[in-house]
Amino acid sequence: MRLVPTPEQRELRDAVCSFLAAASPMPAVRRAMESEPGHDPEVYRRLAGELGLTGLTVPEERGGTGAGHAELAVVLEETGAALLPGPFLATTLAAILLTETGEKEILAGVAAGTTTATVVLDGNRALNGAEADVVLTIDGDRVLARTDGERRALRTLDPTRRQALVEPGGEVAAVSAAGIARARDLFAVAVAAEQLGVLRASLEAIVAYSRIRVAFNRVIGSYQAVKHRLADMHCTLEQAESIVRYAAWAADEAPAELPGAAALAQAYLGRACFEVASGSLLLHGGIGFTWEHDAHLYYKRAKADEVLLGPPRVHRARLADLLEL
Amino acid sequence: MDLEEYRRRARTWLEANAQDGPDGRAGGASDPGGVAAAKEFMAKLYDAGYSGITWPAEWGGQGLTQAEERAFAAEAAAFTLPTYVFSIGLGMCGPTLVDLGTDAQRRRHLRPLLRGEEIWCQLFSEPAAGSDVAALQTRAAATDGGWVVDGQKVWTSVAQHADWGLLLARTDPDVPKHKGLTMFIVDMHAPGVTVRPLRDMTGRAHFNEIFFDGVHIPAENVVGRVGDGWNCAVTTLLHERLSIAGGVGMGGQKDNPVAFEALRRTADTADPVVRDRLVELHIRSRALALFNQRLAQETKAGIFPGARGSAAKLLLAELTMFQADLATSLAGPEAVAWIEDGPGDASPGGTGNGEGPGVGTGDGAGGDGGTAGGDGGLAHAVSLAPAMALGGGTNEIMRNIVSERVLNLPPEPRTDKNVPFKELRTSGEAPR
Numbered sequence: 001m002r003l004v005p006t007p008e009q010r011e012l013r014d015a016v017c018s019f020l021a022a023a024s025p026m027p028a029v030r031r032a033m034e035s036e037p038g039h040d041p042e043v044y045r046r047l048a049g050e051l052g053l054t055g056l057t058v059p060e061e062r063g064g065t066g067a068g069h070a071e072l073a074v075v076l077e078e079t080g081a082a083l084l085p086g087p088f089l090a091t092t093l094a095a096i097l098l099t100e101t102g103e104k105e106i107l108a109g110v111a112a113g114t115t116t117a118t119v120v121l122d123g124n125r126a127l128n129g130a131e132a133d134v135v136l137t138i139d140g141d142r143v144l145a146r147t148d149g150e151r152r153a154l155r156t157l158d159p160t161r162r163q164a165l166v167e168p169g170g171e172v173a174a175v176s177a178a179g180i181a182r183a184r185d186l187f188a189v190a191v192a193a194e195q196l197g198v199l200r201a202s203l204e205a206i207v208a209y210s211r212i213r214v215a216f217n218r219v220i221g222s223y224q225a226v227k228h229r230l231a232d233m234h235c236t237l238e239q240a241e242s243i244v245r246y247a248a249w250a251a252d253e254a255p256a257e258l259p260g261a262a263a264l265a266q267a268y269l270g271r272a273c274f275e276v277a278s279g280s281l282l283l284h285g286g287i288g289f290t291w292e293h294d295a296h297l298y299y300k301r302a303k304a305d306e307v308l309l310g311p312p313r314v315h316r317a318r319l320a321d322l323l324e325l
Numbered sequence: 326m327d328l329e330e331y332r333r334r335a336r337t338w339l340e341a342n343a344q345d346g347p348d349g350r351a352g353g354a355s356d357p358g359g360v361a362a363a364k365e366f367m368a369k370l371y372d373a374g375y376s377g378i379t380w381p382a383e384w385g386g387q388g389l390t391q392a393e394e395r396a397f398a399a400e401a402a403a404f405t406l407p408t409y410v411f412s413i414g415l416g417m418c419g420p421t422l423v424d425l426g427t428d429a430q431r432r433r434h435l436r437p438l439l440r441g442e443e444i445w446c447q448l449f450s451e452p453a454a455g456s457d458v459a460a461l462q463t464r465a466a467a468t469d470g471g472w473v474v475d476g477q478k479v480w481t482s483v484a485q486h487a488d489w490g491l492l493l494a495r496t497d498p499d500v501p502k503h504k505g506l507t508m509f510i511v512d513m514h515a516p517g518v519t520v521r522p523l524r525d526m527t528g529r530a531h532f533n534e535i536f537f538d539g540v541h542i543p544a545e546n547v548v549g550r551v552g553d554g555w556n557c558a559v560t561t562l563l564h565e566r567l568s569i570a571g572g573v574g575m576g577g578q579k580d581n582p583v584a585f586e587a588l589r590r591t592a593d594t595a596d597p598v599v600r601d602r603l604v605e606l607h608i609r610s611r612a613l614a615l616f617n618q619r620l621a622q623e624t625k626a627g628i629f630p631g632a633r634g635s636a637a638k639l640l641l642a643e644l645t646m647f648q649a650d651l652a653t654s655l656a657g658p659e660a661v662a663w664i665e666d667g668p669g670d671a672s673p674g675g676t677g678n679g680e681g682p683g684v685g686t687g688d689g690a691g692g693d694g695g696t697a698g699g700d701g702g703l704a705h706a707v708s709l710a711p712a713m714a715l716g717g718g719t720n721e722i723m724r725n726i727v728s729e730r731v732l733n734l735p736p737e738p739r740t741d742k743n744v745p746f747k748e749l750r751t752s753g754e755a756p757r
């Protein structure tokens with residue numbers, strides 16, 4: 001089992017991190033979220049093209065990089081920490097689904113970064129459903145794909161990522177019950193990696209603030225009521241990171257462990273991420289409640305992510321089943 | 326050897342050699358036979374190369390990393406090892422001597438410690454100095470060729486069996502409190518040392534109070550430099566938290582009636598609330614186990630965990646309380662009242678046969694009601710659980726350490742740092 005990133009994975013993380021710091025810092029995120037498309041298409045184009053990240057886990061013979069889910073997790077941690085707007089996660093989930101079910105044609109465009117895609121997650125709701133080129137629907141053991149159909153943008157709690165009602169269905173793109181089951185677990189791991197990034201960034205923000213904000217002639221980070229909460233959040237971060245690394249390792253190396261690891265990842269990370277994001281917001285004081293401060297964006301992303309793949313009880317029930325309780 | 330191979334070999338050895346019985350906490354003060362058996366086991370463990378895994382080969386260790394040590398601990402968790410009486414020596418005193426001892430001290434002490442021939446205790450806490458260890462009052466005064474010690478220590482685990490103690494004493498009351506301390510090796514059989522077992526909340530006596538009455542310590546038994554005892558103590562405490570979190574010398578989870586595997590057999594999992602509580606226990610146990618494994622892998626890769634060991638210790642303390650609380654509340658009335666009947670009984674105040682919770686948890690057939698509660702095992706577990714959150718530093722102290730040394734937040738303002746020790750306030754005194 002490997003729980004520590006390899007030097008190559010650390011390099012990848014640094015590359016994504018510095019790209020996002022330059023191309024999509026928080027002021028740019030705010031501009032993007034208020035813009036018409038809801039994200040900066042140029043940032044997405046470079047992320048997909050220059051960095052090749054939409055094809056990261058797509059096998060080389062199908063036009064991708066052929067990297068593992070441990071690499072993908074490192075990337076999603078950074079896009080999560082940066083609250084990157086736009087269809088990167090949606091397209092990544094689509095790439096996972098198409099890869100696992102053996103689809104080739106749509107996947108080629110996704111891997112090349114020229115096609116954006118999304119997956120209908122429940123009912124007829126999809127991340128970035130209004131702007132995605134292709135909408136994928138899971139129907140039993142089949143994956144259906146369509147480029148047409150009605151799309152209706154939804155209002156969202158999280159202003160940094162859009163959702164839409166879409167028309168499910170379309171042509172059969174692939175058939176594979178096993179591939180679909182595995183893809184669902186991989187969705188759980190991918191979202192958990194994003195949550196880890198959101199969690200980490202929320203904690204870093206409040207740790208930094210508590211070193212400079214003064215009350216009663218002392219920085220607030222010197223008060224135990226504050227320090228002890230931050231220490232607990234740090235403990236949460238340590239466990240969250242350990243679980244994400246484990247789940248990503250299981251995705252790459254230990255398929256039999258994946259279902260349990262994926263359910264564990266969602267059951268732990270969803271709560272952990274929201275608790276840390278909300279703790280971070282509250283410890284900021286009044287400024288944390290303002291639109292102008294970023295704390296609410298992390299808080300809202302954390303909540304949106306927590307329920308993205310179904311409410312926490314779904315993952316806990318899945319764990320109970322897998323543990324044969 | 327890679328870690329997986331190391332684990333496989335360890336498992337094979339444990340299967341062949343580890344006892345399936347109560348561990349060395351066994352009879353505590355009342356059962357010297359348990360300690361003799363534990364010493365025998367320890368010699369075998371040492372000869373097989375599983376004692377002192379991370380210690381330098383030069384001093385009798387194996388020269389491996391914490392990764393191997395944690396790997397061994399992970400395998401040992403499936404067994405019940407009688408290593409409790411050695412845990413203070415292995416986890417704290419020994420590593421301190423490895424780091425800070427003189428060659429003569431290392432040569433004299435480390436091998437017998439690793440082989441279980443000599444038992445060690447840690448003499449830091451006093452009635453008025455626990456979290457604030459540097460407030461201790463035990464005096465060591467210089468005399469010809471050494472030191473004379475007077476004072477009292479308390480909560481000293483395994484001292485009733487100990488041959489040696491790692492003592493922190495005040496050698497200079499005229500300087501600020503952190504500056505006037507010195508660490509010593511003290512012979513627990515020396516004239517003037519009195520060990521009085523203290524009954525703990527489980528009803529047994531695993532810790533003690535110690536009185537020093539004009540005890541002579543030779544000069545060569547100073548550890549580190551005179552006046553540098555605080556820095557030495559910090560080294561010991563760092564080892565303490567890492568070893569507790571890593572489970573060094575703590576025996577195993579086998580037959581633990583509050584562990585997930587036992588609860589799934591005894592609890593009513595048809596009830597969705599019970600199921601969800603068990604899922605929570607699974608999540609927390611896995612989360613901490615994975616964190617510990619990650620720390621081990623980082624250490625192997627050259628990243629020293631340092632104060633992050635305190636995060637693991639805090640999480641373990643919380644999990645221990647959560648687990649015992651959950652198990653007893655799931656079991657219901659028979660967790661707290663049971664028929665006292667023979668060897669499985671672990672009732673507080675009884676003769677108690679061990680840390681091991683006894684029989685009846687293996688297949689759910691033990692207790693009257695078919696639950697693990699029926700033999701006192703759960704009552705014992707819930708009585709023992711607070712130990713983890715107090716020994717080795719309280720949860721509040723762990724949070725201070727994580728916030729100050731991991732997150733680099735400033736300490737609270739201190740009024741005790743630059744004042745001569747003799748001018749400071751102590752517990753029980755009226756405010757100045």
Ligand SMILES: Cc1cc2nc3c(=O)[nH]c(=O)nc-3n(C[C@H](O)[C@H](O)[C@H](O)COP(=O)(O)OP(=O)(O)OC[C@H]3O[C@@H](n4cnc5c(N)ncnc54)[C@H](O)[C@@H]3O)c2cc1C
Pocket residue numbers: 224413446447448449450452453454455456457479480481482483532711712713715716717718719720721722725
């Ligand atoms: C099972 C067991 C085994 C032990 N074994 C040993 C041993 O072998 N050798 C040894 O030397 N000691 C041993 N101890 C002692 C142990 O280290 C101390 O009990 C512990 O450090 C707490 O000190 P105290 O009891 O004086 O509590 P206090 O320090 O009086 O603490 C009382 C309360 O105040 C809180 N508190 C204190 N200071 C602060 C602060 N700065 N910020 C916030 N809260 C604070 C504490 O968290 C606690 O809640 C053992 C204890 C137990 C329970």
